[in-house]
Amino acid sequence: MRKEKQKSIEVSVESASQEDMPTVIHLYNSKKHTADTCGVGPANTYIAETVNGTIAGALSVFTRGGVPIIKNLAVDSEFEGMGVGRQLFEHVIDELKKQGYHYIIVAHKNMNQGFYSKFGFKELNPSEMVLAV
Numbered sequence: 001m002r003k004e005k006q007k008s009i010e011v012s013v014e015s016a017s018q019e020d021m022p023t024v025i026h027l028y029n030s031k032k033h034t035a036d037t038c039g040v041g042p043a044n045t046y047i048a049e050t051v052n053g054t055i056a057g058a059l060s061v062f063t064r065g066g067v068p069i070i071k072n073l074a075v076d077s078e079f080e081g082m083g084v085g086r087q088l089f090e091h092v093i094d095e096l097k098k099q100g101y102h103y104i105i106v107a108h109k110n111m112n113q114g115f116y117s118k119f120g121f122k123e124l125n126p127s128e129m130v131l132a133v
């Protein structure tokens with residue numbers, strides 16, 4: 001269930017390091033929609049860090065047929081509703097646009113489609129949405 005809107009916090013979005021991965025995997029495993037951590041690693045994972053260095057959110061990017069697929073977008077329950085998901089998601093979409101991709105897919109496992117719609121994603125199939133950039 002979505003939490004009520006709270007005070008927004010600033011996070012910095014960075015590529016994950018090897019040391020970040022246990023926390024990231026723990027975060028993914030704490031969420032119903034992100035339990036599939038196969039293929040997740042520092043090379044395809046971005047983290048959102050608070051000023052104190054706490055990992056508040058993360059996502060991983062895969063590719064299929066040359067199209068990037070964002071999987072496992074997860075915000076730590078403690079930080080939900082504070083703009084962390086938006087900052088992380090916007091940063092990665094911008095990054096993928098800069099890399100020259102024309103389409104971005106997000107896998108949602110039937111959760112949070114309302115969040116992805118806010119960014120212009122449209123239904124592609126029952127478990128994925130797509131954005132033309």
Ligand SMILES: CC(C)(COP(=O)(O)OP(=O)(O)OC[C@H]1O[C@@H](n2cnc3c(N)ncnc32)[C@H](O)[C@@H]1OP(=O)(O)O)[C@@H](O)C(=O)NCCC(=O)NCCS
Binds near residue numbers: 083087114
């Ligand atoms: C969905 C999720 C990634 C969003 O991240 P977040 O940091 O909480 O979202 P933000 O605060 O950045 O919200 C950005 C905008 O999206 C909206 N939003 C957030 N979650 C939404 C949802 N599920 N559906 C529709 N809109 C949503 C917010 O209201 C906000 O709108 P605004 O900019 O118009 O005010 C995050 O809440 C999450 O990880 N949810 C998982 C929930 C879950 O797994 N539950 C099961 C636990 S077992």
